Amino acid sequence: MIENPAPKRTELSELGEFGLISHLTSDIKTIHTSTIKGIGDDAAVLENGDLLTLVSTDLLLEGIHFDLSFTPFKHLGYKAAVVNFSDIAAMNGSPRQLFVGISVSNRFPVEAMEELYEGIKLACERYQVDLAGGDTTSSPGGLFISMTVTGVVSKEKVVYRNTAKENDLICVSGDLGSAYLGLLLLEREKKVFLADPTMQPDLEGNDYVLERQLKPEARVDIVKKLDEAGILPTSMIDISDGLASEVLHLCRDSNMGCMIYEEKIPIDISAGAIASDFNIQAITAAMNGGEDYELLFTISMNDFEKISQLKDITIIGHITDPNAGCNLVSNDGVLVPILAQGFNHMREE
Amino acid sequence: MIENPAPKRTELSELGEFGLISHLTSDIKTIHTSTIKGIGDDAAVLENGDLLTLVSTDLLLEGIHFDLSFTPFKHLGYKAAVVNFSDIAAMNGSPRQLFVGISVSNRFPVEAMEELYEGIKLACERYQVDLAGGDTTSSPGGLFISMTVTGVVSKEKVVYRNTAKENDLICVSGDLGSAYLGLLLLEREKKVFLADPTMQPDLEGNDYVLERQLKPEARVDIVKKLDEAGILPTSMIDISDGLASEVLHLCRDSNMGCMIYEEKIPIDISAGAIASDFNIQAITAAMNGGEDYELLFTISMNDFEKISQLKDITIIGHITDPNAGCNLVSNDGVLVPILAQGFNHMREE
Numbered sequence: 001m002i003e004n005p006a007p008k009r010t011e012l013s014e015l016g017e018f019g020l021i022s023h024l025t026s027d028i029k030t031i032h033t034s035t036i037k038g039i040g041d042d043a044a045v046l047e048n049g050d051l052l053t054l055v056s057t058d059l060l061l062e063g064i065h066f067d068l069s070f071t072p073f074k075h076l077g078y079k080a081a082v083v084n085f086s087d088i089a090a091m092n093g094s095p096r097q098l099f100v101g102i103s104v105s106n107r108f109p110v111e112a113m114e115e116l117y118e119g120i121k122l123a124c125e126r127y128q129v130d131l132a133g134g135d136t137t138s139s140p141g142g143l144f145i146s147m148t149v150t151g152v153v154s155k156e157k158v159v160y161r162n163t164a165k166e167n168d169l170i171c172v173s174g175d176l177g178s179a180y181l182g183l184l185l186l187e188r189e190k191k192v193f194l195a196d197p198t199m200q201p202d203l204e205g206n207d208y209v210l211e212r213q214l215k216p217e218a219r220v221d222i223v224k225k226l227d228e229a230g231i232l233p234t235s236m237i238d239i240s241d242g243l244a245s246e247v248l249h250l251c252r253d254s255n256m257g258c259m260i261y262e263e264k265i266p267i268d269i270s271a272g273a274i275a276s277d278f279n280i281q282a283i284t285a286a287m288n289g290g291e292d293y294e295l296l297f298t299i300s301m302n303d304f305e306k307i308s309q310l311k312d313i314t315i316i317g318h319i320t321d322p323n324a325g326c327n328l329v330s331n332d333g334v335l336v337p338i339l340a341q342g343f344n345h346m347r348e349e
Numbered sequence: 350m351i352e353n354p355a356p357k358r359t360e361l362s363e364l365g366e367f368g369l370i371s372h373l374t375s376d377i378k379t380i381h382t383s384t385i386k387g388i389g390d391d392a393a394v395l396e397n398g399d400l401l402t403l404v405s406t407d408l409l410l411e412g413i414h415f416d417l418s419f420t421p422f423k424h425l426g427y428k429a430a431v432v433n434f435s436d437i438a439a440m441n442g443s444p445r446q447l448f449v450g451i452s453v454s455n456r457f458p459v460e461a462m463e464e465l466y467e468g469i470k471l472a473c474e475r476y477q478v479d480l481a482g483g484d485t486t487s488s489p490g491g492l493f494i495s496m497t498v499t500g501v502v503s504k505e506k507v508v509y510r511n512t513a514k515e516n517d518l519i520c521v522s523g524d525l526g527s528a529y530l531g532l533l534l535l536e537r538e539k540k541v542f543l544a545d546p547t548m549q550p551d552l553e554g555n556d557y558v559l560e561r562q563l564k565p566e567a568r569v570d571i572v573k574k575l576d577e578a579g580i581l582p583t584s585m586i587d588i589s590d591g592l593a594s595e596v597l598h599l600c601r602d603s604n605m606g607c608m609i610y611e612e613k614i615p616i617d618i619s620a621g622a623i624a625s626d627f628n629i630q631a632i633t634a635a636m637n638g639g640e641d642y643e644l645l646f647t648i649s650m651n652d653f654e655k656i657s658q659l660k661d662i663t664i665i666g667h668i669t670d671p672n673a674g675c676n677l678v679s680n681d682g683v684l685v686p687i688l689a690q691g692f693n694h695m696r697e698e
Contacts, residue, residue: 044405045401045502045507046401046402046403047401048397048401052395053395053396053397054394054395055404055448057448057450057484059452059493061452061486061488061489061493062489063489064486064489101406101407102408103493132404133406135406138410138413139413140410140412140491146406146495148404148448148497150402153394155396158385158394
């Protein structure tokens, strides 16, 4: 879906591979002095002082990770970039350089790729990241996006996902489940539209969950806030696959168990209402939905006072002995073992 | 094509996304102390001292960049990795860490992915590169490989493609055109096979060009050799798209012209014979074929004596004033303007 369905349609073949990438990247300026050479050579060149370099890479495929029938290209570009920045935030780092690979079939006009890049550039601008490399090739069908992001973090501040300790407090930023509910809404309206194309989409009043799905943000602000408060998380991961899957990931990698309290899990008020429209519980969307891109992290109990001062962070439980397993205490006091039922793009087929 | 068509077929869905990547990467050990954290967190963590970090990324798509009907998975994995290492060599650097993203449809068994990874791991071992990140997702159809490689180079030794100077000597490593002839052979035998599946492929005596196509190498050895000889190239690029395209790239980016001599262009003797089988000239394969992954570089005239001592490097011409344009002096003394007709995956559709 092109946001602005302009009459102009430039065939990709008019530009060719080199033409397309230089067309799309001609106006890019670098921000960081560490970006010695960005786009335009065999490899980008980055300088690094006393910091650690972080690298994360992601693949996004049409029909698996996104549905172009309800995703504007600009949003897609923005989200694809932000999702990568989130991986750097989850290491307690700051994103610095982004490398974009796009495979596109000739069913797409150049304008669609321009909108995609507009979104990418907007994300880079907002997060102060240099778009430092780009590659486009044709695809036999569909759109494929590959993104690699580098980031920096000082040695004493890098945070892994396998270092949670017993009795640590488990925290999340923001609220959970809304992105998944946004997806359900979009998929429902798509079905309605396919059944009767004269129907207008009924998306009013659902701005928050739609924005969470279409235009998520990376919580680099939380990384900064924690740093300013003098809190170094003991472990951290970003929530791309639902809380259940991520908390299991963190506990398994740390060889620990956990106790999470349903009543503590932050859910936006509008998400609750939309969930009941779909006859699901909002907690299910929070636990097993995905794409919230909030941070899940643990802190030492000693930091309890400090973290209580911070807005937009919620303590949802604590780390336990591994033998206790990973459990959710439901609102009616029942202990439920946490199972991963998150987004699994491999099983989804 | 699976090299060893074993009776075992494990469906991708049996492992799931996390299962597949941990299955494929469980035996990976890191080599470099700079790889502080490889696979297993949101991002890899690399340390860097006084060196520059290089990053290069590539996308490879089934049906565009490779044909599985004649490409064994192991070779594909090896080549995909090596092609990335070549980008680092082209900056005069050494590859250090590799990040692999694979999208695969459930038409492939796990064993195919294992063979692919075997090739990747073999390349990493040979080139002393750490496989530091991996991601797999399902694909709606076909196989897509995204690779990102990091490398290092000291500040005073990084070589760009836009820094050739007038009168510099133009050099290439190895020989050119063979990889393209290998591809023509494989495509011809595929057609024969499709027309009559009882026919045996006639590939004997063509080992060299087939190996050049299926299992190219990155010329990190040339980077080392030049360094040992005290030669710092004035500009460099790797030859992925044919000599014509790359020399134009280097000259255009350096705002220079060039004069290349047909008689100097290194072509393997077997390539000449195979080219005439296909009724093409070997020089055409060298100029407009692709995937040789040799290095094209320029050196100062002052280094002429030094470079003459080195094996496997050929001086093929020199850099001129930009107004002279980019020209090839043919064997019969005719000046022919060089045009890019190389591999262009965007126009190929």
